[in-house]
Amino acid sequence: MLIDSHVNLHAPQFDEDRDAVIARARAAGVSLMVEISDRLATFDATHGLAMAHDDVWCTVGVHPHEARHYEGLAAERLVELAKRKKVVGIGECGLDFHYDLSPRTIQETVFREHARAARVSGLPLVIHTREADDAMGRILQEEMADGPFRFLMHCYTSGAQLADLAAEMGAWFSVSGIATFKAADDVRAVIRSMPSDRIVVETDCPYLAPVPHRGRRNEPAYVRHVLDKLAEIRGWSREEAETITTDAFFSLFGRIPRPAGA
Template identity: 70%
Template sequence: MIDCRYIDSHVNLHAPQFDEDRAEVIERARAAGVDLMINICDRLSNFDAVYAIAEANDDIWATVGTHPHEAKENPDLTVEDLLTLAQKPKVVGIGECGLDFHYDYSPRDIQAKVFRVHAMAARESGLPLVVHTREADDWMGQVLEEEMAKGAFKLLLHCYTSGPELARKCAAMGAYFSVSGIATFKAAQDVRDVIKDMPGDRIIIETDCPYLAPMPMRGRRCEPAFVPHVYDKLGEIRGWTADEVRGRTHEALFELFDRIQP
């Protein structure tokens, strides 16, 4: 296992919000003790930009996938499309993919179709599936159960804010969960309640920057340098010391993203 002070398992450093100072944001993260970051692909048309950041930085890795908002961009996405890009050496996960019925930026049937293609790619590649789910608990549970029945794959519910029933169902499938700055929000007690019951050996930590800046940074553009605040909040929620938070979440991350090597 790589020795890290902090890890941000879900960053969007290719986002336009960082176009003016991307290098400085990365340096601020390092100065804050963030020793490893995973840059998450939100659509295949952005993959080259996502991967270029990982390729240029020893401490940054990447995924390949299409966010449910963008599913309409690739309605005929194939497993081969994903597997071809997943062969690149710094790709460590499939996604971000999933279902988002809050905004419905892509038709629900297209979201589900594209999501299933990602699940197949995760199964075939052995890479973890990075899942976004919002206001789609019933569909999500059904799709994941059906896909798992065809053959197991590694699963991460990123930035989990859905209900306790879906969390229990996914935990029974062996899912991992990532905790974001939402856990620090005053109005997010329901999220904290779910975090209390997550499997203690399958929790990792993220910022989802440039979104969801944790308290006391809320309202600002989020950066990976803010991730220590999420570590602190997870420790408070679970009753873990700082060393326990680091030990447990880092071990979980390297078990999940096992392609990451020093």
């Protein structure tokens, strides 16, 4: 079963051919997609995609780039929105100290509200982290001490130390097209040490198209290339990789019913 755990189909890059992109994903064997919320201003569009397609589910949250626009965001608002049908996760949220498009203190405050929402709702937290390993590790430890919650380190490209710490706390990890890039040896090294029962795959489309599509707009249909690379990195057969990542996906996103035989 092919599953794309992280798509951004509401993005304007798909405005011209969104339905065709979804059709190509299905034709390529992609059975499920999780449409990711990056800000509440577009959540209705994100949720609408999930409601319009049986094989699309969604999350609710605020990306760290957008945190400056949601300084007063309360966990309760996220929890309320998460009660909508087909919402299966909280996020994408976290810390991005590479671009620093939002002040770091605001990123942290907004991220903590998402962690609270995950704890209260019981839904998994979808985490973005870039060049913020120390701060991310500290916040995760502090938030988990207040009460456990499931979380996914999305498109993980950070260091081995944070990966080990997150794994000890029970994190899932998602592998993206970056794993196929020629210069991504450090990323592949971390992938080799991820807990095998907590790895899923994603495209993060329209971004980060895998080889052989690098440099073009990414699509969910290309997730098969990510799965093939993951299998190569871990020494699994394609069938093993598909089974392992499918099992991990449904153990993480517990609100999504698993199809018979999947």
